[in-house]
Amino acid sequence: MEFAQEQTGDVLVVRLAGRLDSSAAPGAEQTFAGVLGGGTPHLAIDLTQLEYISSAGLRVLLIVAKKVQQAQGKVALCGLTPNVREIFSISGFDAIFSIQPDAAAAIAAVR
Amino acid sequence: MLGFVEEIVLLLLDDSEGQVVELPVSAAHIVIAGAALMELALRNRIDTDVRTLIVVNPAPTGDDILDDALAHLHELGGDLNIPASLYGIAVRAEGYRQKALKRLVEHRVLRDQDGRFLWVSPTRQYPIIDDREQQEVRARLRQILLTDEIPDPRDVVLLCLVEASHLLGHVLSPEELKQTETRIGQLSRLDLIGQAVHRAVADIRSTVKHATSQVE
Numbered sequence: 001m002e003f004a005q006e007q008t009g010d011v012l013v014v015r016l017a018g019r020l021d022s023s024a025a026p027g028a029e030q031t032f033a034g035v036l037g038g039g040t041p042h043l044a045i046d047l048t049q050l051e052y053i054s055s056a057g058l059r060v061l062l063i064v065a066k067k068v069q070q071a072q073g074k075v076a077l078c079g080l081t082p083n084v085r086e087i088f089s090i091s092g093f094d095a096i097f098s099i100q101p102d103a104a105a106a107i108a109a110v111r
Numbered sequence: 112m113l114g115f116v117e118e119i120v121l122l123l124l125d126d127s128e129g130q131v132v133e134l135p136v137s138a139a140h141i142v143i144a145g146a147a148l149m150e151l152a153l154r155n156r157i158d159t160d161v162r163t164l165i166v167v168n169p170a171p172t173g174d175d176i177l178d179d180a181l182a183h184l185h186e187l188g189g190d191l192n193i194p195a196s197l198y199g200i201a202v203r204a205e206g207y208r209q210k211a212l213k214r215l216v217e218h219r220v221l222r223d224q225d226g227r228f229l230w231v232s233p234t235r236q237y238p239i240i241d242d243r244e245q246q247e248v249r250a251r252l253r254q255i256l257l258t259d260e261i262p263d264p265r266d267v268v269l270l271c272l273v274e275a276s277h278l279l280g281h282v283l284s285p286e287e288l289k290q291t292e293t294r295i296g297q298l299s300r301l302d303l304i305g306q307a308v309h310r311a312v313a314d315i316r317s318t319v320k321h322a323t324s325q326v327e
Contacts, residue, residue, distance in 0.1 A: 055304075
């Protein structure tokens with residue numbers, strides 16, 4: 001899985017690409033822990049290039065959401081492909097996250 | 112810290128008498144199997160999506176309950192899904208329950224004594240001598256259900272197991288249960304294995320209820 005990040009004003013945009021499954025989850029969790037290191041996070045996670053997410057990947061995002069909440073920050077997701085949207089819908093993760101159509105909307109949602 | 116199998120076996124015991132709470136045996140076995148699968152998932156030995164369950168790492172965990180379940184899943188191999196895996200492990204769950212009870216006695220959470228269940232068969236009773244674990248689970252679940260706190264993955268598993276076992280009435284008052292109905296529904300969907308446990312237990316309870324009504 002590929003992980004890229006870009007600061008846009010006070011919002012950190014993280015782009016995930018490839019597969020977020022059990023083999024990628026430990027690395028992704030560690031990387032997110034690094035970017036959530038300090039301050040109040042305003043995080044937009046762009047999933048446009050994410051082809052697949054398993055339960056292990058969902059758990060990583062749940063931990064991210066929890067850490068952001070604990071730090072009194074905000075997080076939004078955007079660009080969910082139909083595959084990813086299906087698992088979000090079935091697992092109820094769409095009730096946990098603010099889900100936006102694109103990066104601009106996600107950035108606006110967490111400002 | 113107890114594993115999920117010990118945790119749910121403990122929660123399925125009645126507080127004072129040490130007997131099993133009212134849940135069909137096959138439903139209890141499904142819940143115990145679900146606990147083992149969810150523990151394996153959190154230990155990164157298996158992974159799931161809406162269609163499949165795969166063993167991603169067959170290496171033993173060092174826990175004989177989990178390792179038996181993992182080895183069995185590995186043997187089953189092929190195209191596994193969550194319900195098939197759940198039922199496949201549930202047939203081994205009585206053995207897991209006995210092992211978990213033994214561990215809880217060794218950890219001095221339970222006391223082992225002879226008892227009599229109903230009027231037919233002698234069985235063992237396990238009075239609880241240290242209820243800290245149960246109290247911690249109740250406190251944790253109350254915290255995530257009565258606030259807007261996002262649960263961590265372990266909280267989600269506990270909630271799924273307690274909800275599927277119809278034990279939330281031991282955690283929340285009737286009024287609180289009513290108030291949190293939507294949130295319980297939302298949070299207990301967050302684990303796909305937990306969803307399958309809920310459906311399987313509901314099916315068993317429905318079958319038992321139907322059979323009982325036929326007899327009456």
